[in-house]
Amino acid sequence: MINTMTDNRLSLFCLVDGQSTSNAFSVKPKLMDTIDDLKVLISARLEGDTLSKDLTLWRVSIPISDEDDNDLPVLLDTVLKKDKKKLSPATRLSKVFLADLLDETVHVIVQHPPPVHAPTPARPSTPQLKSVPMTHIEQELTVILNGVQHRPTTPSVDPMEVKASQSEELGHFFKRTLPYGETANDIKLVMLGLELDKQAKASDGKTTLRSIVEADIGKHSRSVVAMVAPSGSGKTATVIDLATNHFVIYGVCHSTRPTVSPEFGDPNFAQLAHDVEAMYATVAQTLGVSQSLLDVEASAYILVQKRVQLEFLARMLFLQLLLDRNPSLEPQKFFREQTTITGAATILELVKKLREYDSLAIQYMLDDVQTKLHSQLEPKRRGLVIALDEAQAAATSILAGKFISPSALSLYWTPHKPKSVLFDSKNEIQRHLRRGFLTPLSATLSLMKATLVILGTALSLQDADHVYTAVGKDTNFIKIMNFPRLNEDDIRKMLSNLVNMSECEIPHAKRRKLSGRPRFSLGIIKHLGATSSTLDSKQAILTRAVDKRIEDVKLDLRVGVRTILESDITGEASRLLCRMVLANHRQEPKISFSSKEQSDFVDKALCRLQPHPDGIHLIMDEPLVVEAVEEELKFSGKDPTFIEYMDQLNRLIENLGASSATKGEALEMLVRRSLQRFNGVPVADLPFLRGLSLPAWCGRFVLQINEINTASGFGYKGSGVTADLAFLTDCPPCKLLVAQSGTRPDGIWFFPDKQYAGSLAIKFYSNQVPQSMHKKNETSSDIRACFLKADGEKLNLTLTATRHAYVDAGIPSNVKGSLRIHLEFPHVQGLRPATHVSKDPKTGAEDVMVYINCGNMDSFFDEAIEAHRDDMIMLKKLINYAIEFSNKRRCRAYATADSRLRWLQERATLLKEHMVILRLKLGDTNRYLRKTVKINSSMEGKLDGFKDYRAAQALAQLIDQTCQEILQFRTKFDVYWLWSAPTCH
Structure with a gap:
């Protein structure tokens, strides 16, 4: 029977969650009413026992027939997720309910808010509760069981009906009867x-x-x-x-x-x-x-x-x-x-x-x-x-958090134990002990x-x-x-055992994505029926089912990741997630952890880990999980790679000091990612080039770097400089090469016509960049000088063949212009270079020479760009902190050395005075001792003179050592600080 609409009104049957269908009631809202209006009608029918605003309504479709046991309660928790929908107050009924509704059906389940107080449980000694002697327990249990004997068991389902239903749903994929729920059509x-x-x-x-x-x-x-x-x-x-x-x-x-x-x-x-x-x-x-x-x-x-x-x-x-x-x-x-x-x-x-x-x-x-x-x-x-x-x-x-760890309580009640084993300074239970x-x-x-x-x-x-x-x-x-992990072959075997996979196949790449947990791939089966069509081939149906399953799994995983990010107060979880993403971008997705807690966090809550053969690293075995992590991080405005590299830079400065050479490697990674923020910006409009008269070629291109990787990571054959040579010969546009040290630049990319390129040259010193290093940095940014020595002219003997192959490929002569960006922190010693255009008088090649230092780094780490603005602010603070940190250490070292130098000079003066006194005292004793081969015990008068002579020798040696130290300190500090003395406070 069909329940038709009358006078633009709907007739909806409603049921309170947990009540039996015999208590269903009807309301007649207007078709154009909202869900909030429906709540008011329902609240009135319930005689106002709950305010309408506190009700939650769910759209369901639960048939009612005369044969049903109407005393059975209908529980929202037992309704399948796909068969119910939570209704939003602002939604109009016309968008939720069709004009024609099935009769003898519950359309809406009404959910009351959770009770604030339940009836207070009576204490065991109160007379309202029955007391039963132990000798009568068996009889009492018999009475209780007899009281529920009338309750039915779940009706059995006809296996043939199940088979027919599944055969119809799965079509050509049906192979055998799969497990079912309470009804024949519930797989x-x-x-x-x-x-x-x-x-x-x-x-x-x-x-x-x-x-x-x-x-x-x-x-x-x-x-x-x-x-x-x-x-x-x-x-x-x-x-x-x-x-x-x-x-x-x-x-x-x-x-x-x-x-x-x-x-x-x-x-x-x-x-x-x-x-x-x-x-x-x-x-x-x-x-x-x-x-x-x-x-x-x-x-x-x-x-x-x-x-x-x-x-x-x-x-x-x-x-x-x-x-x-x-x-x-x-x-x-x-x-x-x-x-x-x-x-x-x-x-x-x-x-x-x-x-x-x-x-x-x-x-x-x-x-x-x-x-x-x-x-x-x-x-x-x-x-x-x-x-x-x-x-x-x-x-x-x-x-x-309402209960306390039993082991902590046991320790607390041990005699003479301090209160601090359980309570914090605020007299509250310590957070890690709450349960x-x-x-x-x-x-x-x-x-x-x-x-x-x-x-x-x-x-x-x-x-x-x-x-x-x-x-x-x-x-x-x-x-x-x-728990066992399903690999690509396991997935094929499992699905072939359950459904008919003849004439179709899941591509290896998609099986790889679904590898790991059984539920990832098992869910494909439910999508086979939902996506099937008589006009489609089995392969087309399977492909759609697999794609839908991958989409669903990632959606579920992202919800879990979002929960972790929302509860991440310290930022530790976010940094760990970023490390996972960065490790996954490598050819072999392996990762290591500084503590067992970190590895447990990833393995038990996020992504299955397997031991690596090296015994140090762990392999992330669920690629779909890492994809979901990356997508959710980006959705939340976090750049996983940038955050991880910045975290590395911070750890290096804190642990190894600002003078550590490895901090430059971390900065290089951050600079490359920061450059990508200018993607889509015309070269002539880059903030660090404003006000400069640029070559004509700069007006033809926009800066666009889609990928950052090593040559091997981009798929070029060989290793080291061999792969770099293949990349440079191919000149792929919009890809930034992380070059090997022998190649020279810290980053290389080509614009679309391959005759114009860009490069990075980065130096991060604890003090000013020496002029000699600045010259080498300028040379290293010239991609025409790849595979040469640091001067950009002499051949590197180990790379001679590579250099000749590079020249023979015509790349150096083919580059008509390049954007050469030099980042030199804090700044160059002495006369600081300014951004300018350099034109080669012989070839006519025009290079734009950009110089970024602490004074103008705002133009490169640009806060005007919305994306990752906070990261740019943090990075600039970190660079300034590193320089300030190093400057303070130099000041302390200088003060210590200066004090040591003064002390040495004073000691030398004092020693020389003692030497004069000793020489006067020695007198003839010195000449006598030169002639005497042996001193015996009878020479009492001469013994003091001998001791004085030995003392004079020791003093002379000490004076000599002191003077050498003075010389070393003067060489190391006086001359050095003459060129680059910091302002010490």
Whole structure:
């Protein structure tokens, strides 16, 4: 039936999130109304229990039929992402709803804001809660289970209907029936588990999740496993693979804000999050601000633990309910059942019933049901597992920072420990010791008789610290972080196993892009149906599906990168991202890190890393991730290469000093990138050429440098100067060559007609650039003098053949003019050169000689250009800082040397005075000693004279050494500072 429009009004059926379809109601807004107007109508129907502005509306299409169980709640979290759309208040209804709407359908889900306060949980001792003796627990559990026996299980889907639906959707690509969700047309690829026989392993290279669980069967104490890897690496698939043989109680950690996990919804965990947030708020309000932070934390911790026990008791009872109905229940059937709307509703019903009991009764029930489950499962060698997916949400989005690291608390309560082990100077808990809901959650679950598996992606889990310190199980705590990577061949094999890939192929370059995480390539399958057309070839459909998948993956990755950038207060993450991009631009995308924290950040949160054979570097194995990082950095106004080079320059100056020669290499990289900011500007309009009478050729060209690379990086064969020669012979336009030292210039590019070129020559000294160095710098900027010695005339013996080949190619004589830019910091010693035009009287070649120094560098690092203006300001400050830093060091050295020189001169004068006294004292003794070969003990009168003589010899030697030092100091400082003395303060 069709719901037609009447009097330009729509008839919309609405449903409040979490209510059953029997509570649906209709409103009749005008077609030209806005979503905000619709909110007002809905608020009125709800009798104003929530202000219209606080409502959130979602466009859905959920059929209602008489056969449906209208008591089942409809939960927004369980509606697939593609089947719902959040509605913006300013949008008109005519843009969202068609004039003809399907009848007997829910069109709008109404979402209330999260409650600020939930009902205050009663304390265990209050009479409102039931107390049950341990001897009556089994009977009480029977009553509870009988109370939910009427709840249905998820209706089974006809396999033939699934096959028909998938065959129609995938067309010629259909090969076999793929896993499905609650309906026949819902393909759920995550339920494939591990399609390729590649298992994630612990650091020993042997231990897998399956081996851990199987080793735990029959043990009293169970393991705790932290599985940490970027999203899409196969964590959930590993758990689903485990669920083919073992019973997994699966939860998805939702925050109090409504979200949907990439694979499954879990409305009951969302309710758990609401409850624990409310519990903490109630405790904090009850105890008041005067109460100790530790008291609030301790009281809330106990209440939260009890709520967690109740939640997972309900989930274990759900498993017991299904086993009672079917003792031959397969683990995979249980896994599927708990993730459906029907299963979630039954668990919710169990939670409601268990809320009636006190904490002691809950503990008795928990012990009883665990014992009974193990008695049923262990004889069949079935393990019991609790798996928490998306665990980072529990650490960072639920009660974030409200709890304290248990290990820190333990240390704090140790006698004689200072308060500073826990509190900072403001008497607040130190930031790095704060924890979220994950701490009491994992601590509580680790005490249950099940293997606990924590699955996470964010940095809060990268060292699994939040879990490890909470559970306190040293020997039973295992981290699994080594997840398999799919290479290009793995992608082909996996897709060929799932769909019919005959007569079509994914190009190697695109398979390379999708390599890494399984989810990258697996998602292609869903796009095959969405992009298919009967008029298209299989190859055309596949190509579109692959391109769409690459686009979707990059979009998801960019969202993650944006989150990192937005929360990057120190700038450290931004610099690390820039390093990734720069490393990826090299022929071999390898990278190294200064700390394990940095490598963990990249490997666990961003991009998979593999060891390089050199044992030092790591290889970034997911090119699509680095592309997404680069795109997001550029979108946010950051130039990855420029930022990384500037960071290098800063580190060199700080660590090695301003006099380090390596700082010039970093500046060269920055100058090349800065030159690109003038792309599209006519040469005659460049700010550093204003007011100069330029050659005619300058009016014909614009400055355009599209790429910067070495000759090998541009694809020219050979290495070193051989590749440079190939580049210079080819003269490719708009490409800036980073030349080898033997080639001479610091940068070379050609304008489009190849007869005109540009070059860079850069010098960065801690003091003034000597005239001799300035002359060499001028020579090095002349591309006609490539492969010669520094004077630009003599042959370099090792490059003789290269030079002859260069001349024979006619390049030196063919260059009619060039833009030669010399950057010499701080400035040239003595008479400083000015920008001018140099014309060769023999050849008529006209070169524009540009000189940039500290006095006019604003014209080169131009702040008038909007792009990367802040970077230019920072770079100029860094150059000035380096020069000032070096100047201060020279002043200190000069003052120290001057003081030493004066001291030496004073000592020499004093020594000479002593020498005069000694010579007078020696007298005849000196002549006597010259004639005496041997002195014996009887010559008492002559002994003093002998000692004086030896002393005189030592003094004479010391005077000689002192005079030599004076000479050296005068040579090194007096003459040097005569030419270039700084202004010292």
